[in-house]
Amino acid sequence: MAEQVDARGLSCPQPVILAHQKMKELKKGTFEVMVDTDTSCENIRRLAKNEGWEVEETKKTQDSGYVLILRKE
Amino acid sequence: MSNLKIFFGTRLGIISVGAFIGILATLLQKWGNPPNMGICVACFERDIAGALGLHRAAVVQYIRPEIIGFVFGSLIAAYAFKEFRPRVGSAPIVRFILGFFAMIGALVFLGCPWRALLRLAGGDGNAIFGLAGLAAGVAVGVLFLKNGYNLGRNQKTYVSVGWILPLIMATLFAFLIFAPLMGDGGKSGPIFFSEKGPGSMHAPIAISLIIGLAIGFLAQRTRFCTMGALRDIVLIRNFHLASGVFALLIAAFITNLILDQFHAGFSGQPAAQTNQLWNFLGMSLAGLAFALAGGCPGRQLFMAGEGDGDAAIFVLGMIVGAGFSHNFSLASSPAGVGFYGPHAVIIGLLVCFYVGITMREKTI
Numbered sequence: 181m182a183e184q185v186d187a188r189g190l191s192c193p194q195p196v197i198l199a200h201q202k203m204k205e206l207k208k209g210t211f212e213v214m215v216d217t218d219t220s221c222e223n224i225r226r227l228a229k230n231e232g233w234e235v236e237e238t239k240k241t242q243d244s245g246y247v248l249i250l251r252k253e
Numbered sequence: 254m255s256n257l258k259i260f261f262g263t264r265l266g267i268i269s270v271g272a273f274i275g276i277l278a279t280l281l282q283k284w285g286n287p288p289n290m291g292i293c294v295a296c297f298e299r300d301i302a303g304a305l306g307l308h309r310a311a312v313v314q315y316i317r318p319e320i321i322g323f324v325f326g327s328l329i330a331a332y333a334f335k336e337f338r339p340r341v342g343s344a345p346i347v348r349f350i351l352g353f354f355a356m357i358g359a360l361v362f363l364g365c366p367w368r369a370l371l372r373l374a375g376g377d378g379n380a381i382f383g384l385a386g387l388a389a390g391v392a393v394g395v396l397f398l399k400n401g402y403n404l405g406r407n408q409k410t411y412v413s414v415g416w417i418l419p420l421i422m423a424t425l426f427a428f429l430i431f432a433p434l435m436g437d438g439g440k441s442g443p444i445f446f447s448e449k450g451p452g453s454m455h456a457p458i459a460i461s462l463i464i465g466l467a468i469g470f471l472a473q474r475t476r477f478c479t480m481g482a483l484r485d486i487v488l489i490r491n492f493h494l495a496s497g498v499f500a501l502l503i504a505a506f507i508t509n510l511i512l513d514q515f516h517a518g519f520s521g522q523p524a525a526q527t528n529q530l531w532n533f534l535g536m537s538l539a540g541l542a543f544a545l546a547g548g549c550p551g552r553q554l555f556m557a558g559e560g561d562g563d564a565a566i567f568v569l570g571m572i573v574g575a576g577f578s579h580n581f582s583l584a585s586s587p588a589g590v591g592f593y594g595p596h597a598v599i600i601g602l603l604v605c606f607y608v609g610i611t612m613r614e615k616t617i
Binding site: 188189190191192193194196197200216217218219222223226227230231243244 | 404
């Protein structure tokens with residue numbers, strides 16, 4: 181199972197901080213980030229671009245949240 | 254709709270909205286709002302507190318339609334783009350206290366971050382110290398964030414919860430229009446409206462409301478946030494939000510030049526005081542409280558419009574803080590710092606440190 185960051189219910193900027201920490205920890209590879217607002221989704225995308233990670237996929241969940249799959253070779 | 258959604262998320266989108274706010278805020282001054290105070294979320298919420306009789310500073314009492322417009326503009330955008338998400342429960346009492354002390358700090362400086370930018374764009378050099386304090390406060394907030402500070406998760410809630418602050422704003426609008434006499438058994442105010450001073454200076458209601466609605470709509474779409482701009486630079490070296498804030502400053506500066514509203518200097522600036530230590534420390538307190546609460550006062554209004562009940566609590570904390578600021582001689586005035594203002598700033602900083610140090614989760 182891929183590494184996960186569950187940032188649902190956390191307000192700005194916690195999702196970005198958690199995803200950033202995971203990027204630093206993994207350095208490369210794949211992980212998922214779960215968020216529940218569009219703002220957090222956009223912020224994670226911006227962070228990924230900033231840090232050289234690719235947003236491989238953004239899935240909309242049943243509860244109107246998002247799961248972003250981030251990857252770095 | 255989706256193209257529009259993408260545009261608002263781009264660098265050009267946030268720059269356009271920042272410039273739009275800068276131009277309209279400066280025009281609001283031309284149309285009647287106080288000098289260098291086209292928009293000031295802290296001052297305008299303070300004016301609302303005064304109009305409701307929560308403080309009795311006679312020169313700063315008015316129900317500002319811009320604030321009402323911000324919440325409803327954001328609400329409309331949130332519904333239009335299917336982003337209305339009622340949520341609440343992330344340490345609401347702490348958010349109230351952060352809003353309370355954010356207001357106290359802002360009123361020692363005399364302005365929110367938006368007004369700090371507008372003051373600088375109008376030539377008020379004192380704003381430099383306020384903005385430096387704001388940056389320092391946000392930087393300290395980032396240190397707490399990096400060390401695990403977290404107010405915890407919110408929870409989804411009923412749609413009606415997300416409507417509480419908009420309904421309060423609708424009530425305020427009714428008070429503005431009808432100004433019912435409900436004091437002394439129906440013989441006098443509240444509602445109080447200033448007859449002189451900054452509170453008596455305002456653009457026509459319709460103009461203020463429409464501009465508030467437009468800014469609320471656009472700021473919700475772009476997530477415009479002055480505190481977030483500074484925080485993202487320090488935290489992740491990202492300049493996206495900062496480009497919008499910079500655009501606001503430049504656009505307001507140019508508009509002021511065109512309208513002959515630019516007057517450079519330190520003394521005699523409108524609704525400003527020249528004690529730079531407390532300008533700096535007042536905004537340090539405000540910046541730290543904004544960082545710990547996750548948004549500047551404008552952003553808190555926009556988040557409240559999206560259904561965020563915790564942001565709504567922060568707004569109410571600010572309004573109550575404004576009442577205390579004036580009733581307890583904490584707020585500054587053009588004559589100088591309020592008698593107990595410095596004491597309150599130090600207490601506020603200690604409270605923020607207490608919050609930042611003790612509210613940490615090792616695992617989330």
